[in-house]
Amino acid sequence: MEKVIGWIGTGVMGAPMAGHLLQAGYSLRVFTRNPEKASALLAQGASWCDSPAKAAEGADVVGVMVGFPEDVEQVFLGEEGILSTVRPGALLIDFTTSSPALARRVAEAAEAKGACALDAPVSGGDVGARNASLSIMVGGDATGFKEALPLLECLGKTRVHQGPPGSGQHTKMVNQIIIASTMISLCEALLYARRSGLDPELVLQSISSGAAASWGLSNLVPRMLRQDYAPGFFVEHFVKDMGIALAESRAMGLHLPGLELAEQLYRNLVELGHAKSGTQALILALEAMNAG
Amino acid sequence: MEKVIGWIGTGVMGAPMAGHLLQAGYSLRVFTRNPEKASALLAQGASWCDSPAKAAEGADVVGVMVGFPEDVEQVFLGEEGILSTVRPGALLIDFTTSSPALARRVAEAAEAKGACALDAPVSGGDVGARNASLSIMVGGDATGFKEALPLLECLGKTRVHQGPPGSGQHTKMVNQIIIASTMISLCEALLYARRSGLDPELVLQSISSGAAASWGLSNLVPRMLRQDYAPGFFVEHFVKDMGIALAESRAMGLHLPGLELAEQLYRNLVELGHAKSGTQALILALEAMNAG
Numbered sequence: 416m417e418k419v420i421g422w423i424g425t426g427v428m429g430a431p432m433a434g435h436l437l438q439a440g441y442s443l444r445v446f447t448r449n450p451e452k453a454s455a456l457l458a459q460g461a462s463w464c465d466s467p468a469k470a471a472e473g474a475d476v477v478g479v480m481v482g483f484p485e486d487v488e489q490v491f492l493g494e495e496g497i498l499s500t501v502r503p504g505a506l507l508i509d510f511t512t513s514s515p516a517l518a519r520r521v522a523e524a525a526e527a528k529g530a531c532a533l534d535a536p537v538s539g540g541d542v543g544a545r546n547a548s549l550s551i552m553v554g555g556d557a558t559g560f561k562e563a564l565p566l567l568e569c570l571g572k573t574r575v576h577q578g579p580p581g582s583g584q585h586t587k588m589v590n591q592i593i594i595a596s597t598m599i600s601l602c603e604a605l606l607y608a609r610r611s612g613l614d615p616e617l618v619l620q621s622i623s624s625g626a627a628a629s630w631g632l633s634n635l636v637p638r639m640l641r642q643d644y645a646p647g648f649f650v651e652h653f654v655k656d657m658g659i660a661l662a663e664s665r666a667m668g669l670h671l672p673g674l675e676l677a678e679q680l681y682r683n684l685v686e687l688g689h690a691k692s693g694t695q696a697l698i699l700a701l702e703a704m705n706a707g
Numbered sequence: 708m709e710k711v712i713g714w715i716g717t718g719v720m721g722a723p724m725a726g727h728l729l730q731a732g733y734s735l736r737v738f739t740r741n742p743e744k745a746s747a748l749l750a751q752g753a754s755w756c757d758s759p760a761k762a763a764e765g766a767d768v769v770g771v772m773v774g775f776p777e778d779v780e781q782v783f784l785g786e787e788g789i790l791s792t793v794r795p796g797a798l799l800i801d802f803t804t805s806s807p808a809l810a811r812r813v814a815e816a817a818e819a820k821g822a823c824a825l826d827a828p829v830s831g832g833d834v835g836a837r838n839a840s841l842s843i844m845v846g847g848d849a850t851g852f853k854e855a856l857p858l859l860e861c862l863g864k865t866r867v868h869q870g871p872p873g874s875g876q877h878t879k880m881v882n883q884i885i886i887a888s889t890m891i892s893l894c895e896a897l898l899y900a901r902r903s904g905l906d907p908e909l910v911l912q913s914i915s916s917g918a919a920a921s922w923g924l925s926n927l928v929p930r931m932l933r934q935d936y937a938p939g940f941f942v943e944h945f946v947k948d949m950g951i952a953l954a955e956s957r958a959m960g961l962h963l964p965g966l967e968l969a970e971q972l973y974r975n976l977v978e979l980g981h982a983k984s985g986t987q988a989l990i991l992a993l994e995a996m997n998a999g
Contacts, residue, residue: 515903538917552913575913577905585903586910589896593919596892599965604884607952610959611807611877613869621844621867621878625830626940627885629921648918660899667902669997672968673891680964705961 417442420566421470421477422461423490423497424511425452428537429480431544432510432570436478437461439569446470466495473502476566480510483655487513491521491532503529506562510551512536512652514659515581515588516666522555522580531559534580536587537571540647548572552590554582588660594631595657595677598694601631602701605639615640635695646693653694654681680704709734712858713762713769714753715782715789716803717744720829721772723836724802724862728770729753731861738762758787765794768858772802775947779805783813783824795821798854802843804828804944806951807873807880808958814847814872823851826872828879829863832939840864844882846874880952886923887949887969890986893923894993897931907932927987938985945986946973972996 418441422433425447433456437443443461445453446469457463464470467490471477477497479490487509491497497507498521507525509518509532518534525532533555543549549571553560560576567574577586604627608615615636623632638644657678664671684692684700710733714725717739725748729735735753737745738761749755756762759782763769769789771782779801783789789799790813799817801810801824810826817824825847835841841863845852852868859866869878896919900907907928915924930936949970956963976984976992 538914538919540918543917550913550917573913573916575909577909577913582903582905585900585905586913588903589900589905589910590914590917590919592896592899593892593914593921593924596888596895596965597919597921600885600888600892603888603963603965604881606961607884607956607959607963608877608881610961611874611880611955613874613877613881617867617869618878618881621842621865621869622830622882622885624865625842625882626832626922626926627830627882627889629885629889629923630918631921632885634918663903664899667899669898669902671895671899672972673888673895673965676964676968 418475419444419473421446421464421474421497423447423467423470423477424480425456426480426482427541428510428544430456431541432480433461433478434459435547435569436566441566444470444474467493467497468495468500471497471505472500474505476506476508477501478508478510482511482652484513484517484659487511487517487521492524498524498528501525501528501530505530506559507532508535508563509533510535510537512587512656513584515584515663518554518581518584531556532580533559533563534583535567536583538587538590539571543571551575552577552583552586554578554584555580585663588656588663591653591656592660592671592674596673597629597631598697599673599677599680601636602639602698605636605698606701606705638693638695639698644689644692644696644699646691648694649690650681650684650692650694650696651690654678654685657681710767711736711765713738713756713766713789715739715759715762715769716772717748718772718774719833720802720836722748723833724772725753725770726751727839727861728858736762736766759785759789760787760792763789763797764792766797768798768800769793770800770802774803774944776805776809776951779803779809779813784816790816790820793817793820793822797822798851799824800827800855801825802827802829804879804948805876807876807955810846810873810876823848824872825851825855826875827859828875830879830882831863835863844869844875844878846870846876847872877955880948880955883945883948884952884963884966888965889921889923890989891965891969891972893928894931894990897928897990898993898997930985930987931990936981936984936988936991938983940986941982942973942976942984942986942988943982946970946977949973
């Protein structure tokens with residue numbers, strides 16, 4: 416008998432991910448806050464549910480891809496949340512980048528219902544979601560991870576079990592901490608190149624295959640040079656992620672000055688009206704700081 | 708008739724570079740502060756000179772690879788410096804990473820003697836010097852650059868003319884500004900991973916091919932994990948480079964907070980006794996800051 420999957424959240428990441436599961440032959444029951452965003456999935460054979468609770472009722476697996484930790488909390492633990500109806504033995508997988516502490520709370524609440532919850536944030540962006548080439552970082556019970564693997568293989572090409580509940584989220588925070596100060600480095604370098612009269616395209620020829628090489632140098636600096644601030648990854652989501660990483664760091668007694676600086680610069684960028692821009696727009700915050 | 712090259716500086720970078728020129732058939736006249744370090748080159752047929760002035764006398768080209776801007780100043784402009792004997796029409800190439808302002812001074816002084824000086828700092832480290840795979844970033848006269856190309860092709864695989872005198876040094880500063888905050892990002896990420904109970908090797912499996920990917924993540928974090936602080940690139944040289952970049956930034960009215968933070972953290976690392984360690988030792992400064 417084919418497995419029944421409840422799916423919550425069909426935004427720019429969730430919709431293509433759910434689509435891969437439909438195409439793999441799973442039976443899909445969908446809830447999302449804005450029903451219009453589910454229409455393509457419904458046309459492909461998914462059925463509509465009016466709440467997370469209804470989508471989870473009787474499902475073998477429930478996948479979640481929403482925006483913020485508040486959404487995760489409501490979708491799992493709220494009045495009409497997944498945990499109000501989930502059946503014993505079900506597998507719950509949260510793909511949202513969210514708080515490690517919340518992931519542990521959800522895992523405990525699931526266990527109390529005889530279910531298993533995994534935190535499984537992803538990296539790779541909308542392109543990775545569409546191409547099923549995401550990196551999926553999984554925290555939670557090892558048996559649950561094994562059970563989830565056939566489904567995760569439909570969504571991403573890298574799938575690593577990182578440890579107990581919250582470990583997937585912690586791993587994603589490590590990823591975001593690296594990106595945070597790296598973005599500062601790229602913007603400062605571009606400002607310096609321009610101010611000193613260099614041609615940034617020529618500079619890239621000299622530096623892009625050496626010790627300064629990075630994904631951001633190859634992928635985001637060219638967008639900065641074109642003044643293309645369209646979102647690959649939204650500023651407001653990155654600010655959320657850095658906020659989580661800072662809160663967790665402080666709770667562990669860690670002082671991370673680079674991360675603090677990046678978060679402050681990105682907050683400045685939000686104040687400049689760029690919450691919905693791509694993270695490469697950080698160059699505008701550095702430019703504003705150095706104007707005049 | 709074969710070209711005569713004067714060569715100043717036969718340290719970990721300069722010795723293999725000069726060796727490539729000898730092998731290419733150039734006639735080499737060498738001066739270096741510690742004569743022992745020239746012995747291998749002398750055994751291969753280079754001749755010894757007692758000062759930069761003697762090495763430059765009658766030479767068609769003079770190459771320089773020394774440590775600090777003070778050394779560059781002395782080697783070119785000092786009492787027994789290159790410019791005291793250089794012949795009109797000679798080509799002077801400074802491969803040292805040094806100050807853009809000093810590069811302009813040297814270029815002007817050379818021009819006054821009818822010679823041409825290029826600033827041509829490199830990246831690629833001792834491995835790049837040995838394999839002749841350096842990236843060479845060149846500032847100075849375009850005709851001088853063309854004249855230098857056959858020689859530069861013996862030393863590096865990327866050779867880009869970046870603009871007028873000082874542009875090579877500015878380009879290298881862009882490279883170092885990127886590395887500065889990227890190093891912070893890697894150290895903070897590793898601290899967070901450890902403190903949150905993750906296995907860093909597993910984390911690398913999840914993050915090393917995505918948006919957090921960088922040369923440093925692939926090449927320096929594994930050394931941090933092995934607690935291998937042997938120098939690929941010396942902390943004291945990186946501190947010099949950041950000091951130059953900060954001085955130039957301030958002179959241009961640029962405030963680069965990430966670079967300032969990195970320079971401060973590396974100064975802390977020097978105070979911990981790691982001037983002669985590799986730049987990956989920065990993790991020790993972050994650990995010290997977060998101890999107890």
